[in-house]
Amino acid sequence: MTLGPTTIGDGTVAVIAGPCAVETPEQMAATAAAVAGHGAVGLRGGVFKPRTWPYSFQGLKWDGLDLLVAARERTGLPFITEVCEPEHVKRLAEVVDGFQIGTRNMQNFALLTAVGQSGLPVVLKRGFGCTVEEALAAAEYLLQEGNDQVVLCERGIRTFEPWARFTLDVTAVALWKERTHLPVMADPSHSGGRPELVEPLALAAIAAGADALLVDVHVRPEEALCDGAQALRPAQFAGLMDRLGRAAAGLGRRLAEPAATVPPAEGECA
Numbered sequence: 001m002t003l004g005p006t007t008i009g010d011g012t013v014a015v016i017a018g019p020c021a022v023e024t025p026e027q028m029a030a031t032a033a034a035v036a037g038h039g040a041v042g043l044r045g046g047v048f049k050p051r052t053w054p055y056s057f058q059g060l061k062w063d064g065l066d067l068l069v070a071a072r073e074r075t076g077l078p079f080i081t082e083v084c085e086p087e088h089v090k091r092l093a094e095v096v097d098g099f100q101i102g103t104r105n106m107q108n109f110a111l112l113t114a115v116g117q118s119g120l121p122v123v124l125k126r127g128f129g130c131t132v133e134e135a136l137a138a139a140e141y142l143l144q145e146g147n148d149q150v151v152l153c154e155r156g157i158r159t160f161e162p163w164a165r166f167t168l169d170v171t172a173v174a175l176w177k178e179r180t181h182l183p184v185m186a187d188p189s190h191s192g193g194r195p196e197l198v199e200p201l202a203l204a205a206i207a208a209g210a211d212a213l214l215v216d217v218h219v220r221p222e223e224a225l226c227d228g229a230q231a232l233r234p235a236q237f238a239g240l241m242d243r244l245g246r247a248a249a250g251l252g253r254r255l256a257e258p259a260a261t262v263p264p265a266e267g268e269c270a
């Protein structure tokens with residue numbers, strides 16, 4: 001799968017990072033600058049947020065897209081964002097670099113078909129109650145439309161374990177690597193649900209063969225409108241990237257390098 005200039009699945013470890021939700025111009029700009037500065041190859045940020053409770057922040061919707069576009073212009077990094085409605089696909093496709101299909105929509109077949117027809121890169125998150133095979137079957141809906149720009153994402157499944165938000169199923173990563181040619185991603189943020197779990201789960205995922213990681217980062221997690229409890233601060237993300245680089249080297253791999261050059265912040269000397 002090719003996201004901007006990066007090929008996910010070429011043996012390197014690619015990291016896509018950013019806030020769970022796009023919230024404000026300042027939050028998005030600062031978080032994007034931080035993740036770009038520490039070696040992410042892509043940005044994440046949700047503008048349509050599928051929330052468990054209808055009273056929770058539902059995302060900035062179309063207004064949030066401009067903030068992702070501005071962050072891409074500033075950092076040079078491509079971005080992915082979640083799409084929840086088949087009717088939104090065409091309009092989003094005009095600006096996004098790639099789509100994310102969330103865990104709750106993995107078997108939304110009309111959505112899969114519409115995203116398949118877009119031909120754009122797509123991160124397909126495994127349904128938290130779905131099998132490894134069911135995720136592959138969902139990917140077939142994308143492939144069937146002629147879209148081969150697909151990455152499978154293990155984001156944790158529901159188990160009897162209450163000390164983590166979900167349980168990262170490392171077995172799924174290894175099974176997908178064994179049974180399909182598609183690149184595989186892991187999301188240690190949504191699975192563990194806590195900053196302390198991000199690094200061990202990320203390391204486990206790359207040891208199992210994951211090609212990419214999706215990591216929540218927020219400049220002020222305590223103020224986040226969505227999933228602040230699991231977001232890394234920029235300094236924690238920097239530490240993670242450093243240790244991931246070392247771990248990758250130990251596995252005979254390396255971190256994918258961002259093609260983008262990050263311009264210095266305003267008023268800062270080059």
Ligand code: PEP
Nearest residue numbers: 020102103104125155190
């Ligand atoms: C997300 O990435 O913000 C998200 C909602 O993920 P998931 O669909 O895995 O819960």
Ligand code: MN
Nearest residue numbers: 020190226227
């Ligand atoms: Mn989230």
